[in-house]
Amino acid sequence: MRTLKFLLQKEFRQIFRNKALLRMMFMTPIIQLIILPQAANFTIKNINLAVVDLDRSVYSQKLINKILSSGYFKMAAFTPSYKDAYELIEKDKADIVLEIPQGFEHNLTRESSQKLSLSVNAINGVKAAVGSGYLNKIIQDYNNDIRLEWMQPSTINQIPTIEVVSSNWYNPTLSYYLFMVPGILVLLVTLIGGNMTAQNIVREKEIGTIEQINVTPVKKYHFILGKLIPFWTLGVIVFTMGLVIARIVYGIIPLGSVALLYLFLSVYLLAILGFGLLISTYSETPMQANSLTFFFVQIFNMMGGLYTPIDSMPGWAKFITEIIPISYFIDVMRMIVIKGSHFHDVLMHILIVFLMGVILNTWAILNYRKTT
Amino acid sequence: METVIKTKDLTKRFGDFVAVDKISFEVKKGEIFGFLGANGAGKTTAMRMLCGLSRPTSGEATVAGIDVYHNPEDIKKNIGYMSQKFSLYEDLTVLENIKFYAGIYGLSDNDIKEKSNELVEKLGLQEQANKLVQSLPLGWRQKLSFSVAIVHQPKVVFLDEPTGGVDPSMRKQFWDMIYDASEKGITIFVTTHYLDEAEYCDRICIMVDGRIEALDTPALLKKNFGVDNITEVFYQLARKAKRSGD
Known part of the structure; x- marks a missing residue:
């Protein structure tokens, strides 16, 4: 000792x-x-989004606003055509291109259905997957908002939907x-x-x-x-x-x-x-x-x-x-x-x-x- | 006189290389035993075996009556060792080094205090006692190393080229300390490059290529070889060496 x-x-x-x-x-x-x-830090932020808005309507503007206000996306550019947007991806200035076709508002309100196109730069797989995931979620939300706005409460119930609600245990804010x-x-x-x-x-x-x-x-x-x-x-x-x-x-x-x-x-x-x-x-x-x-x-x-x-x-x-x-x-x-x-x-x-x-x-x- | 170190056919091999080849000798209590040889002659290896730092390949050796094979750890209580490298702690002060080594050799608190004061005074290091060892000049460091190596009053102290790079006047002082220790009954086993220092030893042993080529008092060696200084004896023997120095 x-x-x-x-x-x-x-x-x-x-x-x-x-x-x-x-x-x-x-x-x-x-x-x-x-x-x-x-x-x-794996939280994906600052995803560069190029938007091709061929509709230029109130509804398309609403959608874009909703996306930008989420905080995950940065508007890289508004381009007049998909070709211009694709060039931005090639130059690594944009990660995702969202194309809103002509007649978006019309089809959505009259025919209750409309397709949107997303093109994702998948070189960084994580960023691509997470980014398009976010975007899908936002568009879905947007879709629900519209349904609530347009349909009668009685008709909502006629269309069965599964809504997944997840709660994050132990780390609720996903910090x-x-x-x-x-x-x-x-x-x-x-x-x-x-x-x-x-x-x-x-x-x-x-x-x-x-x-x-x-x-x-x-x-x-x-x-x-x-x-x-x-x-x-x-x-x-x-x-x-x-x-x-x-x-x-x-x-x-x-x-x-x-x-x-x-x-x-x-x-x-x-x-x-x-x-x-x-x-x-x-x-x-x-x-x-x-x-x-x-x-x-x-x-x-x-x-x-x-x-x-x-x-x-x-x-x-x-x-x-x-x-x-x-x-x-x-x-x-x-x-x-x-x-x-x-x-x-x-x-x-x-x-x-x-x-x-x-x-x-x-x-x-x-x-x-x-x-x- | 009591025999303190005894070896018989002590050998150390490293693979095919025989560093120390069947050396046999005896050292008496209080003797100053000089170990001479060119670089690579096997001096340090022989010394390390006797200190229990290196295990012999074959042969017999006892130090302070203890067998180097069976109880190398028991030998360590009875010996002091000063290696070629300066091995005190440079980031500790003079006093801290003395107290540390005195402490791990098991001296009592009172003894530690007494010893360290005595040493500092004897070395004339009163002013440097609380300074870091790294600030001391080489000659002083070697004297301090030696004092620390015998702080626990060992039966034998092994000195491996203790005066390498030290100036002549300091070397003289160093040898005075060796004599002093020898008079107190501590056996001194010293290797050296300086052939003039060989004359200060009671007996010297000259190693060539791992073997002992001569072992006697300086006076008798000179007489037997018909020369008037040890340097000549050494040259005559060293010429036979086949190994090149390192």
């Missing part, structure tokens, strides 16, 4: 003297949590921040925790101080605990800063227990610091540690379920998400923060990540050699 005290004292002194490290530790979460969620910010915070804690630990030990290897420690009677587990505890503490601090930022900037307040979040964080940090340790035992120079970290970070980034839903990944990819700890934390964060899940809901996650922590740390201790 006494040995550990000296190791910890030394480690904290070094950390608090390292201005570059402190700056990185405190500035990264602030900057990244403020900037990243703005960019990593993208509520979904992304907790996930990005997990990624940050992972990067900072794993990388700092790896870099720290490899640095001691490089400057030779680790050899000096290796000729002392310091036990392996003392040395490793002496590294884990300080970085565990830093991880908790970074996470706390992240929660505060999420609250101040995005108004995100965890629905579930904050204590439960911290319980999971504690276990998670054990695993991720063990991962950093393991990387350091396989690297001789900071460069090697960086390359290794970079390799895994890419996987964590894309396969942790931060951006894309794990459920829609192929089987082999799902397997990878099951063996990386980050996917569990992202899941737990969303469960507790958005859904308000309880202890028994995340118990399995805790146990799995704890097991990963035990494996990673044991592996690191076994692979850390005082004697070559």
Whole structure:
């Protein structure tokens, strides 16, 4: 225990003297949590719409107004013909062309039926699908408005229609921040925790101080605990800063227990610091540690379920998400923060990540050699 | 006299390369034992095996009566080590470094306090005691390293080229510290490139291509080789080397 005290004292002194490290530790979460969620936003806005209004009637104007007032579309141009509009798509100035044929008002009011044409630039598939979806919904609404206006209440009931009403649970306003910010915070804690630990030990290897420690009677587990505890503490601090930022900037307040979040964080940090340790035992120079970290970070980034839903990944990819700890934390964060899940809901996650922590740390201790 | 280091046919191979080839010698308590050899002769490898940093391939070795195979960790309580690289923490102060190493060697709080004050005074570092080690000149750092390596009163201290790059007057002071430690009963095992330093040792051992080619007191070596300085002895032996320096 006494040995550990000296190791910890030394480690904290070094950390608090390292201005570059402190700056990185405190500035990264602030900057990244403020900037990243703005960019990593899948809400499709600013869809450029070109309108070919061949009818130029009150009804066509009403429809256009309704579309523009939704806030998702930007009027790229009014063009006299479809050909002109198509050119705009070719030049990437328009994403969707809405063609309102001649006689739109007449047919709609007299014959109760009218076709509209939508042409969608589908290079960006997501934007195209979401954009035409929005547009369809708006036109449907418009259609209902007209029906209400024109038909007698008695006749409405004669035409059976199915109306689908969906209600969004847990995230009623479909706020993208509520979904992304907790996930990005997990990624940050992972990067900072794993990388700092790896870099720290490899640095001691490089400057030779680790050899000096290796000729002392310091036990392996003392040395490793002496590294884990300080970085565990830093991880908790970074996470706390992240929660505060999420609250101040995005108004995100965890629905579930904050204590439960911290319980999971504690276990998670054990695993991720063990991962950093393991990387350091396989690297001789900071460069090697960086390359290794970079390799895994890419996987964590894309396969942790931060951006894309794990459920829609192929089987082999799902397997990878099951063996990386980050996917569990992202899941737990969303469960507790958005859904308000309880202890028994995340118990399995805790146990799995704890097991990963035990494996990673044991592996690191076994692979850390005082004697070559 | 008590034997502190004893080796018999100690060997270290790295694949096909025999870094240390069946070396056998004994070092007595309080002795200053010099290890000489060209770059790549196997000095550092031999020393690392004795410190428990590297596992021997074959042969026998005991340090402070403890077997290097079975209890390398027990050896570590009884030795001090100063590597070629400067290995104190540059971002800690002089006092913090001394206290840290004293602490992990298990000295009591009182001893730590006493020892660190004594060391700082002896080194004349009172003014620098609370300055970061990175601000010290090389010569001072080496003296501090040595003091830290013997802060726990080990039975043996291993010094790997401790005076490399240090100016002559500082080297002289460094050797005074070595004598001082030797008088207190600490056995000194030192490798060096400086052949004039070999004359300061009680006995020297010259390694060529991983083998011990000569082992005796400086006076007897000179006499046996019929020359009047160790440099000549070294050149005669080193000429036989087949390995090129690194």
